[in-house]
Amino acid sequence: MSKRALITGITGQDGSYLAEHLLSQGYQVWGLIRGQANPRKTRVSRLASELEFVDGDLMDQASLVSAVDTVQPDEVYNLGAISFVPMSWQQAELVTEVNGTGVLRVLEAIRMVSGLSMSRTASPNGQIRFYQASSSEMFGKAAETPQRETTLFHPRSPYGAAKAYGHYITRNYRESFGMYAVSGMLFNHESPRRGQEFVTRKISLAVARIKLGLQPDLALGNLDAVRDWGYAGDYVRAMHLMLQQDEPDDYVIGTGQMHSVRDAVQIAFDHVGLDWRDKVVIDPALVRPAEVEVLCADSVRARRLLDWTPEVDFPELMRMMVDSDLEHVARENEYGHLLLAANW
Numbered sequence: 001m002s003k004r005a006l007i008t009g010i011t012g013q014d015g016s017y018l019a020e021h022l023l024s025q026g027y028q029v030w031g032l033i034r035g036q037a038n039p040r041k042t043r044v045s046r047l048a049s050e051l052e053f054v055d056g057d058l059m060d061q062a063s064l065v066s067a068v069d070t071v072q073p074d075e076v077y078n079l080g081a082i083s084f085v086p087m088s089w090q091q092a093e094l095v096t097e098v099n100g101t102g103v104l105r106v107l108e109a110i111r112m113v114s115g116l117s118m119s120r121t122a123s124p125n126g127q128i129r130f131y132q133a134s135s136s137e138m139f140g141k142a143a144e145t146p147q148r149e150t151t152l153f154h155p156r157s158p159y160g161a162a163k164a165y166g167h168y169i170t171r172n173y174r175e176s177f178g179m180y181a182v183s184g185m186l187f188n189h190e191s192p193r194r195g196q197e198f199v200t201r202k203i204s205l206a207v208a209r210i211k212l213g214l215q216p217d218l219a220l221g222n223l224d225a226v227r228d229w230g231y232a233g234d235y236v237r238a239m240h241l242m243l244q245q246d247e248p249d250d251y252v253i254g255t256g257q258m259h260s261v262r263d264a265v266q267i268a269f270d271h272v273g274l275d276w277r278d279k280v281v282i283d284p285a286l287v288r289p290a291e292v293e294v295l296c297a298d299s300v301r302a303r304r305l306l307d308w309t310p311e312v313d314f315p316e317l318m319r320m321m322v323d324s325d326l327e328h329v330a331r332e333n334e335y336g337h338l339l340l341a342a343n344w
Contacts, residue, residue: 006073008032008058008080008106010051013193014133015079018236023050025240030071032056032064032080058102064109068128072113075243077131078106081163084197085137088159096162103132103166107173107181116177127180129243132170134183135163136228136254136295146228146298149185149252171250180248184239187254187297190317191232192324199261200229203268204321208329210279211272217279221286223262228254228296231312231320241306254297255310267318272326 005022009015010031019029030052056067058080068076081099082088088095110128137160138153155161167183174181194201199220209215230253238253269276302308312320 002026002028003074004028004030004071005075005077006030006032006054006068006071007077008056009133010053010079012079012083013191013195013232014189014236014239015077016047016193017191017233018077018079018239019047019051021233021236021240023047028052030054030073032067058098058105061105061108064105065112068109068113073128075129075131076106076110077133077239078103079133081133082159084195085157085159086197088157088162092158095158096165098162099159100162100165100169104169106130107169107179110179111173111177114179116179129180129248130170130173130182131239131243132166132181132183133239134167134170134185134250135160136185136187136252136297138164138167138185139295142294145294146256146296147185147252148298149250149301167250174248180243182242182248183250184235184242185250185252185297186235186238187228187230187252187295189230189232189235190321192321192328193232194321200264200318200321201325203261203264204318204325205329207268207272207274207322208325211274211326212329212333214329214333217281218265219281219283219286220261220265221283223265223280223282224260226258226260226294226296228256228258229264229314229317230255230310231317234310234312238302238306238308241308245305249305251302251306252297252299253302253308254299255314256297256299257314258294258296259314263314264318267315268322271319271322 005027007015007018010019022029033053034057054067054070056063082095110130114128138155139147139151140156140160141154143152153164155164170181170183173179190200196205206218235253265276265280
């Protein structure tokens with residue numbers, strides 16, 4: 001009998017890639033969505049015939065209990081979150097409710113459906129296994145570089161602070177109730193499905209529009225900010241591998257290679273034969289209130305214990321995103337012209 005997986009955040013970048021990966025592994029996959037009219041449901045529309053959906057909301061405990069009870073999953077992947085870091089300064093309370101307390105609610109739902117208590121801990125075998133999407137933003141003003149599983153957290157945003165709570169409460173439920181609960185401390189991971197508000201996709205989309213003559217320039221903030229960027233399709237494999245181990249544990253996932261925003265810009269513009277220095281303008285309003293300057297993963301444990309390695313390097317990733325956006329923008333522009341002609 002095939003395994004059953006429940007994914008929160010299935011309509012996001014990671015959720016869509018994870019759903020594809022689990023389906024390829026023979027899973028029955030359920031996605032938690034907040035109302036059937038979810039506007040991002042189209043992101044997984046190509047998988048619609050293979051997916052099931054169940055209503056639920058990370059801010060509603062009862063709905064999560066109902067969803068877990070309905071699906072009876074073998075594995076739960078909590079990828080649902082407000083993931084755009086700058087937004088967390090504007091709506092700190094909401095981000096904390098979803099990204100922090102939301103994790104607690106999912107854990108509680110699993111505990112309640114499983115009937116676990118502190119006096120009756122479970123064996124890892126035969127129970128619901130839980131994955132929490134932790135973040136490199138928890139390291140923030142990093143105490144050491146590269147960052148590993150034992151590096152102290154120093155979050156520099158409400159987003160990072162909320163993710164740190166989710167990480168610690170996951171560990172707490174593992175230790176208190178014997179739950180098979182793990183966290184993946186994933187460093188930045190991108191793809192053509194990344195939201196347009198994120199810097200890598202903002203760059204690739206702008207490069208496509210500039211190349212096609214639809215946009216004059218690109219406004220960015222801190223070009224010197226450095227990140228460890230990888231490909232989302234590689235990282236969802238690590239999520240799955242974490243839940244296949246005999247014992248639950250937390251892992252850092254990243255490439256171990258650092259690149260600046262300036263590097264991303266240069267690779268993207270070079271790919272279409274343009275000089276970025278003629279097209280990029282600096283907007284101080286886009287600089288974070290408290291910047292995270294350097295994030296770089298030490299994923300030695302994951303590579304050794306999970307037998308995981310990333311397959312797509314950063315230059316290839318940026319070129320992939322630019323190519324996808326060139327096709328997307330050209331198609332969108334052609335469709336707009338057709339509509340205009342039809343209206344005339």
